[in-house]
Amino acid sequence: MLRISKLADYAVVLATWLAAREQRGERHTVRDLAAVTGIHQPTVGKILKHLARHGIVDSQRGARGGYRLAARPEDVPVAAIIEALEGPIAVTECASEETAGACEYEGRCGVQESWQRINAVVGRALESVSLADMAKPGLSPRELVPVARVGGERRMARAAGDVAADDWHG
Amino acid sequence: MLRISKLADYAVVLATWLAAREQRGERHTVRDLAAVTGIHQPTVGKILKHLARHGIVDSQRGARGGYRLAARPEDVPVAAIIEALEGPIAVTECASEETAGACEYEGRCGVQESWQRINAVVGRALESVSLADMAKPGLSPRELVPVARVGGERRMARAAGDVAADDWHG
DNA sequence: CCCAAACAGGACCGATTCAGTCCTCTATTT
C-alpha cells in the first residue's frame, strides 16, 4: 500500500514513453499512444488532458495534432506527473501544508510536524527522479560529482537539495 | 495524495502515544487510549488488534489487561506500523517485490525497475523514522556523526543505509 | 469553404475499497 492511483501510474508510463521517443518535437496522438502502451484509448485521453492542463505536455488540436513533452525529459520530475493527476503529495491529511489546518485533532496530536517532515522526504525523493531517469533504468537521477580527495580515496558530495541519491544507487 | 489509510494514520498516533508514555511497562486499555486520543473506541480496538498480531504491541487479556509497546520506541520504525495495517509498502502495484509478477504490462513497460528503486527510497525513508522520533518533533531520526575536517570546515557522513537524513534535518 | 481529425472539458456510473461498528468467543484476575 501507500500507493499512487492507477491513473497516475499510467500517466508516468505515458510520459516516460514520450520522454524516450522525444525527437524533433514530434507529436503523438492519443490513438497511437493507446496502441503502443496497451492502455485503453479513453483513459489515455483523460490522462493526457490532465497533463496538458498542468503544462507537462504540449497539445495541439486538429488534424496533424497530438501531444508532446513540454520540457526536456531530465527537467520533468516524476512528482510533477503524480501531482498533475492526484494533487499535492501528502502522505497524511495533515502532512501537506496545503491541506493543513483541516484536521480535528490538530493541536493535541503531537505527530503533525513529524508527518510533515516525512512527507517532505518522500516528496523530494519523487522530485529527484526525472522522466529521463525513468526511461533509462540503471542510471541515477543525478550524477554524483567528485569534490575532494581525502586519504587517497575519492569523496563524493551531492548538489544541494539532492535527496536519497545513495539509495537510488543501491 | 499518495496517502496512507486513515487507519494507518491513527495507528501511528496511537503507537506514538504509547511510545511517549512508555514507562515501567504499564499497560493501557482500549478505553483509555480512545478517551485520550479522541479516536472512537471500536476503531482503536481494531487497530490495536492489528498491531498486536504483527508483534508491535504486546497484549494481555482479562482484568488488568491492556496493551503496551513490545519494543523500545527507538526500535520501532514508522514503516512497521503502516505495514501492519496496510501490508507491504508499494508505491505502485509493480513496485513491490512481493506483488511483482502480477502485472499485465510487465515486460514491455520499461518503468518497473525505476518504480522499484523509487519504492525502495520511500520505504527506507519510512524505515529510518522511529516512534521515538515521532514523539519528539524537531529531532532527527539518526544523529549525524562528524568524520573529518576538510579546509577547516566540519564535514558530515551518515551511517550506511541511512536515508534522506539531509531532508529530515531540513 | 467545408469536412475530417484531434483535443478540451466535464458529466456520469459501476466497481472497488475503506472506515467504522458489532457480535461472539476466549483468557485473566479477583
Added chain:
DNA sequence: AAATAGAGGACTGAATCGGTCCTGTTTGGG
C-alpha cells in the same frame, strides 16, 4: 463465579476511483 478486557471476524454504508461517453472547439487539408 463474575467481571474485565482482548481476539477474531462478519458486516454495511460511504466514499473514492477507474473508466467511458458526450458535446464543443480548434486546426489542417481538400
